[in-house]
Amino acid sequence: MKTKDRIVETARVRFNEQGYGAVSTSALAAACGMAEGNLWYHFKTRRALLDAIGERFAVAIEARLILRPASDPVGDYAAMVAAMMGEFRDFRFLYRDQHSYGEHAEIVRLNAPDWTLRTFAQLELYLAALVDAGQLEWPRERLHDLAVNATIILRYGLEHDREMGEATGSGHGSVQRTLRRHLTLFEHRMTPAAAQRLHTAIDRIEAAQLAA
Amino acid sequence: MKTKDRIVETARVRFNEQGYGAVSTSALAAACGMAEGNLWYHFKTRRALLDAIGERFAVAIEARLILRPASDPVGDYAAMVAAMMGEFRDFRFLYRDQHSYGEHAEIVRLNAPDWTLRTFAQLELYLAALVDAGQLEWPRERLHDLAVNATIILRYGLEHDREMGEATGSGHGSVQRTLRRHLTLFEHRMTPAAAQRLHTAIDRIEAAQLAA
DNA sequence: GTCTATAGCCCGATAGAC
DNA sequence: GTCTATCGGGCTATAGAC
Numbered sequence: 001m002k003t004k005d006r007i008v009e010t011a012r013v014r015f016n017e018q019g020y021g022a023v024s025t026s027a028l029a030a031a032c033g034m035a036e037g038n039l040w041y042h043f044k045t046r047r048a049l050l051d052a053i054g055e056r057f058a059v060a061i062e063a064r065l066i067l068r069p070a071s072d073p074v075g076d077y078a079a080m081v082a083a084m085m086g087e088f089r090d091f092r093f094l095y096r097d098q099h100s101y102g103e104h105a106e107i108v109r110l111n112a113p114d115w116t117l118r119t120f121a122q123l124e125l126y127l128a129a130l131v132d133a134g135q136l137e138w139p140r141e142r143l144h145d146l147a148v149n150a151t152i153i154l155r156y157g158l159e160h161d162r163e164m165g166e167a168t169g170s171g172h173g174s175v176q177r178t179l180r181r182h183l184t185l186f187e188h189r190m191t192p193a194a195a196q197r198l199h200t201a202i203d204r205i206e207a208a209q210l211a212a
Numbered sequence: 213m214k215t216k217d218r219i220v221e222t223a224r225v226r227f228n229e230q231g232y233g234a235v236s237t238s239a240l241a242a243a244c245g246m247a248e249g250n251l252w253y254h255f256k257t258r259r260a261l262l263d264a265i266g267e268r269f270a271v272a273i274e275a276r277l278i279l280r281p282a283s284d285p286v287g288d289y290a291a292m293v294a295a296m297m298g299e300f301r302d303f304r305f306l307y308r309d310q311h312s313y314g315e316h317a318e319i320v321r322l323n324a325p326d327w328t329l330r331t332f333a334q335l336e337l338y339l340a341a342l343v344d345a346g347q348l349e350w351p352r353e354r355l356h357d358l359a360v361n362a363t364i365i366l367r368y369g370l371e372h373d374r375e376m377g378e379a380t381g382s383g384h385g386s387v388q389r390t391l392r393r394h395l396t397l398f399e400h401r402m403t404p405a406a407a408q409r410l411h412t413a414i415d416r417i418e419a420a421q422l423a424a
Numbered sequence: 425g426t427c428t429a430t431a432g433c434c435c436g437a438t439a440g441a442c
Numbered sequence: 443g444t445c446t447a448t449c450g451g452g453c454t455a456t457a458g459a460c
Binding site: 249 | 452453454455456457
Binding site for chain 2: 021096097148152159164
């Protein structure tokens with residue numbers, strides 16, 4: 001199983017870097033340090049490889065979606081949005097390249113709307129926990145809109161940076177910039193201490209990425 | 213020149229609908245109702261066709277970027293964001309498919325960061341005009357963040373709808389949904405009359421699209 | 425300007441030796 | 443499991459008749 005995993009990981013990284021359509025099977029085999037025939041032994045079609053990456057994405061996203069705020073609303077919030085940004089970074093091409101050549105990972109196409117709706121609800125829960133803890137002042141009836149807008153800002157942060165000509169690979173600060181940007185939606189209504197803790201947590205998240 | 217224009221327009225529509233990488237030159241020639249050789253007579257490379265579409269985008273975006281709020285801050289705002297959404301809809305694939313196969317319209321790659329920065333500044337001007345007219349209550353020092361967040365919500369609205377499984381072609385209401393969504397960022401700080409006028413203007417924009 | 429015919433390339437995928 | 447060799451096909455692009 002180790003070779004198969006290596007192919008999936010190499011493909012995921014290359015597709016993210018160069019685009020799904022721009023990475024041919026021969027280029028991928030070369031990047032894996034193996035002959036093309038061997039690649040076809042492990043994945044009978046290019047599409048099967050795409051679906052394998054899609055399934056890893058599903059695992060990551062489901063693991064994040066079951067997270068709930070617990071004893072520390074501020075720290076819990078930072079951890080959850082960090083996990084979310086990790087998904088967007090690591091499986092970026094699955095969304096980004098979906099429409100360019102007419103091929104989709106089936107599991108993504110089927111589940112993306114549900115995942116997004118559950119992400120809205122999850123973020124709203126975390127924001128509500130901040131309100132309940134007195135760390136954020138925000139009217140209940142506008143919490144859902146805030147969650148939706150925050151999710152969109154987070155979701156497209158890397159693509160926005162790319163369009164601005166910024167490097168968006170790991171360790172270039174794009175994740176950090178995106179997290180900071182989404183804080184501008186509501187930090188002015190947080191207690192100064194809570195806002196400061198979120199900023200500090202964001203700095204730490206990016207540092208952890210540089211190490212990885 | 214008429215055949216050349218027809219090719220550019222047909223290509224723009226097909227690329228938006230099916231993705232740049234998924235529309236071959238032979239499929240494009242068929243869609244134009246001409247032989248493939250004729251297409252190559254008008255555009256020596258596929259890339260030249262891409263650049264021709266990019267130049268039309270540049271014309272549209274520069275025309276919108278010189279707009280400024282005048283006598284009617286609310287109506288002017290609605291007209292400007294409608295023009296912006298028109299660009300995003302009509303030249304959608306230029307941004308969306310940019311990274312999937314490694315080909316870019318040169319003019320877009322070179323100018324996109326500048327266009328986006330000028331869009332931020334433009335939107336901020338319009339929002340400031342609303343504040344000056346007493347139609348919007350928003351602190352000056354947070355107007356820039358609002359402009360940035362609104363731009364991102366508008367910019368990625370169609371892609372968000374697509375990921376949610378919604379039809380995003382003209383006349384499916386995606387432009388309208390996106391415009392309504394961005395209003396949730398600040399309409400709670402507008403006078404009820406101004407907010408109502410913006411909603412009405414958005415309804416009219418979509419109706420105009422259905423007619424076109 | 426528009427057509428037909430075709431070149432040349434690279435792609436995804438297969439067959440079969442080791 | 444991994445390799446070499448190769449196929450069929452679609453793609454971008456060219457040549458040349460009309």
